[in-house]
Structure formats: C-alpha cells, structure tokens
Amino acid sequence: MDSNLYLVGFMGTGKSTVGRLVARQTGFAFLDSDHEIERQQGKPVTQIFAELGEPAFRAMEREFIERGHPAKRCVVSCGGGLVVTPGMLPVLRARGVVICLHAPIETILERTRHATHRPLLTVDNPEQRLRDLYAQREEIYRRSGTMVLTDKRPLREIAAHVLRIYRQEAGPAGK
Numbered sequence: 001m002d003s004n005l006y007l008v009g010f011m012g013t014g015k016s017t018v019g020r021l022v023a024r025q026t027g028f029a030f031l032d033s034d035h036e037i038e039r040q041q042g043k044p045v046t047q048i049f050a051e052l053g054e055p056a057f058r059a060m061e062r063e064f065i066e067r068g069h070p071a072k073r074c075v076v077s078c079g080g081g082l083v084v085t086p087g088m089l090p091v092l093r094a095r096g097v098v099i100c101l102h103a104p105i106e107t108i109l110e111r112t113r114h115a116t117h118r119p120l121l122t123v124d125n126p127e128q129r130l131r132d133l134y135a136q137r138e139e140i141y142r143r144s145g146t147m148v149l150t151d152k153r154p155l156r157e158i159a160a161h162v163l164r165i166y167r168q169e170a171g172p173a174g175k
C-alpha cells in the first residue's frame with residue numbers, strides 16, 4: 001500500500017495541517033503544492049499571483065501534479081483551487097487516493113480570518129469572496145473524493161479518519 005494520498009478541499013479545511021500529520025504517521029513524504037511551487041519559484045504564492053497572475057499559478061499546479069512529484073509514498077496537500085481546474089481530478093485519481101476535507105463556511109471564515117498568505121482573500125470584502133467561491137466550488141469538492149468532516153474535531157481524530165479511508169481505498173482491492 002504505497003500509492004499517493006491527495007488531500008483536496010476548500011481553503012481552511014485543514015489540508016496542510018492534516019496532511020503533515022498523516023505523513024508523519026505513515027512515514028510518507030509530505031508535499032504541500034503551495035510550498036513546492038513557492039520553493040520552485042523562489043517567491044510566495046501571493047507574489048506569484050500579483051506578478052504572473054492566477055492562470056500562471058494554475059499552470060504551475062498542473063505541472064507539479066503531472067510531472068513534479070514522486071509517484072508513490074507521498075501525502076500531497078493540494079491548494080484549494082487545484083482540483084477545481086478542469087481536468088485535474090482525473091489526474092489525481094489516476095495517481096492515488098483522493099480525500100476531501102470539509103468544513104462549513106462559518107468555520108472557514110473563522111479559520112482564515114487572520115491569515116495573509118491567500119491572495120484570493122486580499123480584497124476589500126474577503127468574507128463575501130469566500131462565500132462566493134465556496135458556493136461556486138462546493139459541488140466540485142463534493143464529487144472529488146470521500147469526504148471527511150473537520151468541524152469541531154481535533155486534528156488527530158481527523159488524521160486517523162483520513163488514514164482509515166486511505167487504507168480502505170488503497171488496499172488490496174483498491175490502488
């Protein structure tokens with residue numbers, strides 16, 4: 001059982017935090033798509049958006065998923081928009097197990113309130129932006145993979161749940 005595990009879902013659902021924990025527990029490598037792109041570009045995601053634009057960032061995400069990471073034994077925390085780009089979900093599915101983290105919008109608003117590293121939220125009304133994006137994307141996340149609820153749940157419990165699903169879906173009958 002060594003296929004990759006991809007965590008997808010909206011901003012603030014805990015992909016980066018939970019992914020790190022699951023990687024530690026499995027001994028898999030931990031890769032966060034945002035961090036990998038930042039490392040490769042030598043600048044933060046906010047600067048990439050400002051200087052090169054969102055489409056360029058989406059192309060970097062695609063490149064990272066298609067050619068930029070090992071095929072086995074990785075936990076990959078995907079940036080929230082990665083799986084929204086048309087054509088990305090089949091690529092993730094072909095490469096491993098896709099699990100979607102979920103939280104209600106009120107919890108997302110709370111968890112993202114003080115962060116400054118998400119360029120989509122550096123607007124006059126970040127709350128409205130989050131509500132709009134959440135509504136636009138909800139259906140895509142719902143269809144992306146087995147859903148894990150994260151609201152009012154401790155991180156270690158979420159990580160254990162993710163790991164259980166991974167073992168079921170990557171097991172002998174799976175990948």
Ligand SMILES: Nc1ncnc2c1ncn2[C@@H]1O[C@H](COP(=O)(O)OP(=O)(O)O)[C@@H](O)[C@H]1O
Pocket residue numbers: 009010011012013014015016017018077080111112150151152153154155158
């Ligand atoms: N289950 C949880 N309970 C409480 N806080 C959480 C939980 N999951 C994530 N957080 C917090 O929410 C914020 C966003 O988490 P992060 O892992 O960066 O999400 P994502 O990568 O999905 O955007 C962080 O401050 C993190 O500590």
Ligand SMILES: O=C(O)C1=C[C@@H](OP(=O)(O)O)[C@@H](O)[C@H](O)C1
Pocket residue numbers: 009010011012015016034045078079080081082117118119120
């Ligand atoms: O939802 C999005 O489009 C984005 C989510 C971010 O990642 P997180 O989901 O880890 O915050 C990051 O990739 C970028 O700011 C764009």
Ligand SMILES: [Mg+2]
Pocket residue numbers: 015016017032034077078079
């Ligand atoms: Mg993240």
